[in-house]
Amino acid sequence: MAKCGDTWFFEKPVYIRSWASCVGTKEGEGPLGPDFDIVGKDNRFGQKTWEQAESRMVQIACQKAVFKSGLKPQQIGCFLGGDLLNQCISTSFAARQLGWQTIGIYGACSTMAEGILLASALIESGLEKTPLCAASSHFCTAERQYRYPLEYGGQRPQTSQWTATACGAVVLDGEQGKVRVTAATAGRIYDPGISDTNNMGAAMAQAAYETIASYFKDSGTSPADYDLIVTGDLSMVGKDIVEKLFRDDGIDMSVNYNDCGLLLYYVNEQDVHSGGSGCGCSAAVLCARILPELEKGNLRRVLFCGTGALLSPTSANQGESIPGICHLVCLESAV
Amino acid sequence: MAKCGDTWFFEKPVYIRSWASCVGTKEGEGPLGPDFDIVGKDNRFGQKTWEQAESRMVQIACQKAVFKSGLKPQQIGCFLGGDLLNQCISTSFAARQLGWQTIGIYGACSTMAEGILLASALIESGLEKTPLCAASSHFCTAERQYRYPLEYGGQRPQTSQWTATACGAVVLDGEQGKVRVTAATAGRIYDPGISDTNNMGAAMAQAAYETIASYFKDSGTSPADYDLIVTGDLSMVGKDIVEKLFRDDGIDMSVNYNDCGLLLYYVNEQDVHSGGSGCGCSAAVLCARILPELEKGNLRRVLFCGTGALLSPTSANQGESIPGICHLVCLESAV
Numbered sequence A, B: 001m002a003k004c005g006d007t008w009f010f011e012k013p014v015y016i017r018s019w020a021s022c023v024g025t026k027e028g029e030g031p032l033g034p035d036f037d038i039v040g041k042d043n044r045f046g047q048k049t050w051e052q053a054e055s056r057m058v059q060i061a062c063q064k065a066v067f068k069s070g071l072k073p074q075q076i077g078c079f080l081g082g083d084l085l086n087q088c089i090s091t092s093f094a095a096r097q098l099g100w101q102t103i104g105i106y107g108a109c110s111t112m113a114e115g116i117l118l119a120s121a122l123i124e125s126g127l128e129k130t131p132l133c134a135a136s137s138h139f140c141t142a143e144r145q146y147r148y149p150l151e152y153g154g155q156r157p158q159t160s161q162w163t164a165t166a167c168g169a170v171v172l173d174g175e176q177g178k179v180r181v182t183a184a185t186a187g188r189i190y191d192p193g194i195s196d197t198n199n200m201g202a203a204m205a206q207a208a209y210e211t212i213a214s215y216f217k218d219s220g221t222s223p224a225d226y227d228l229i230v231t232g233d234l235s236m237v238g239k240d241i242v243e244k245l246f247r248d249d250g251i252d253m254s255v256n257y258n259d260c261g262l263l264l265y266y267v268n269e270q271d272v273h274s275g276g277s278g279c280g281c282s283a284a285v286l287c288a289r290i291l292p293e294l295e296k297g298n299l300r301r302v303l304f305c306g307t308g309a310l311l312s313p314t315s316a317n318q319g320e321s322i323p324g325i326c327h328l329v330c331l332e333s334a335v
Helices: A050-069 A086-098 A108-125 A139-146 A200-219 A235-248 A279-296 A313-317 B050-069 B086-098 B108-125 B139-146 B200-219 B235-248 B279-296 B313-317
Strands: A007-009 A015-023 A079-083 A102-104 A132-137 A166-173 A179-185 A228-232 A257-259 A301-309 A324-333 B007-009 B015-023 B079-083 B102-104 B132-137 B166-173 B179-185 B228-232 B257-259 B301-309 B324-333
Touching: A007 A108, A007 A200, A015 A050, A015 A279, A050 A079, A050 A086, A050 A132, A050 A139, A050 A166, A050 A279, A079 A086, A079 A108, A079 A279, A086 A102, A086 A132, A086 B086, A086 B313, A102 B108, A108 A132, A108 A166, A108 A179, A108 A228, A108 A279, A108 A301, A108 A324, A108 B102, A108 B108, A132 A139, A132 A279, A166 A279, A179 A200, A179 A279, A200 A235, A200 A301, A200 A324, A228 A235, A228 A279, A235 A257, A279 A301, A279 A324, A313 B086, B007 B108, B007 B200, B015 B050, B015 B279, B050 B079, B050 B086, B050 B132, B050 B139, B050 B166, B050 B279, B079 B086, B079 B108, B079 B279, B086 B102, B086 B132, B108 B132, B108 B166, B108 B179, B108 B228, B108 B279, B108 B301, B108 B324, B132 B139, B132 B279, B166 B279, B179 B200, B179 B279, B200 B235, B200 B301, B200 B324, B228 B235, B228 B279, B235 B257, B279 B301, B279 B324
Parallel strands: A079 A102, A079 A132, A228 A257, A228 A301, B079 B102, B079 B132, B228 B257, B228 B301
Antiparallel strands: A007 A179, A015 A166, A015 A179, A132 A166, A179 A324, A301 A324, B007 B179, B015 B166, B015 B179, B132 B166, B179 B324, B301 B324
């Protein structure tokens, strides 16, 4: 059966054929610095506004991913992308320049996993051969939209996360590639009642737990079956909660579980408090570290679990708590 | 071939099994008033804020569509939904209550067509049996987010459109239904350089023309092959431009072409200026008028072409012009 419980098991081969990442200066100074395809000289990428800079990063990452695939740009069947900005403008304005058929998606920081999940389904359907997905975020666009003007210099509590200036893009293919997408679980929305917008890791942790637990049940697997289980982005606070929720079920996640928000930065040295976040965080960690290790065969089987906090400043100001979602894709080395 | 040019031709049967609409008072007073499933007594739907009211409409329309399908709520495989609000909160907060696996999408006013397009592909893939799509908008949430506080009473130019207080929801099915989805074209983004946010019909018209023209080419059909070609929502200004662009190609669209923004209201009497707009406009017109006529066999073959203006107030304030997109689905009577 193609769907079991909440999980799609792909019957046709679905490959990730190529990928690319484009990040800002702070990300370039982090532990993955040498692994990114493009690190900006500054965070403007030659543009006048932060929003245009983020959009430019999407273009750069997409074009680089297509270049690395060896495909011609016109062979990309469709583009699935999203970001954190109101009305997803960094994606739309990039897509205006890129010219591909465009399917806009929104999953907050889970967007990259959502895109891979949908693009994989399009390959399974036989309707698309080589779709492309991307997700982006930019510290400066997110700060002024969600929090305070940069110039205000607001204090950040220790539970807060640092929105990554980053974009990742992947080209999927039904015929060739060194990494396979074998299964995917679209998440349900969970809301543990947290309304502190500086504590989004805690708000998303339950959704991560629920999706991963559903996937374990649907697939009949456990943490020991994976080289790496990675959420993105719960950071320190949320990761601890996920580990505790599984511990309560008698499942030990401590061995091979990590979070993209903790991999992108030197968390203690780079003043990012609880860790990284933003659609671009998990997207860039995927493209800079996880996919290359799968390609080399150093990792054989990875659960990539994108987590999103589905709030807006309006909902937060109205006193609503923060709904969380987690979309999961299972990635396997094909070498 | 499953994909020809930009168009997916579904090889498996894809049906729309049931649908429902939920609208506000002004929409209830329009020409489709008797055709909606639920018309609010007021535009609050028992909620404290306009945003919560919009979210409540999504819940109501989805629950009604599922009820009419005869399926149990837990049989809905996944929910694809989106709206105009920052971070798509009316969809996310509704999905929190509804409990289904949720795939967030963003296509501005093209969202309903985008949802049907993706849900159809999921059925074609064999991964989903009965997905559900919905799209919503609310006049009061859109005004304060995109334009002015309602209390300000800003003057509206004649090219402006009225954001519908409306939601439409459809349940798709791979096995049964009286309306079939036979083809779909995901749009590319076009930007004719218009930066007047009170003239979005003109901004979206080129995208509508391009997608419909691509579809005609891919399918080898012409307007005469359809009982109705309907965009949503270009309203008066944009509809005229689409007709002119086709006239320049020697194609007469005047016989069977209409726009959801002109069908939802008594345009001259209800003070909506150029016509209706908003994700909920085309979604509600689809569910209240187009699908019932296909179900009865009064319409045999319809092109439903959702059009979206992919701007944000931030992009507009930065002087950016307005990118437009159009997603198309071909609907055929199965009776």
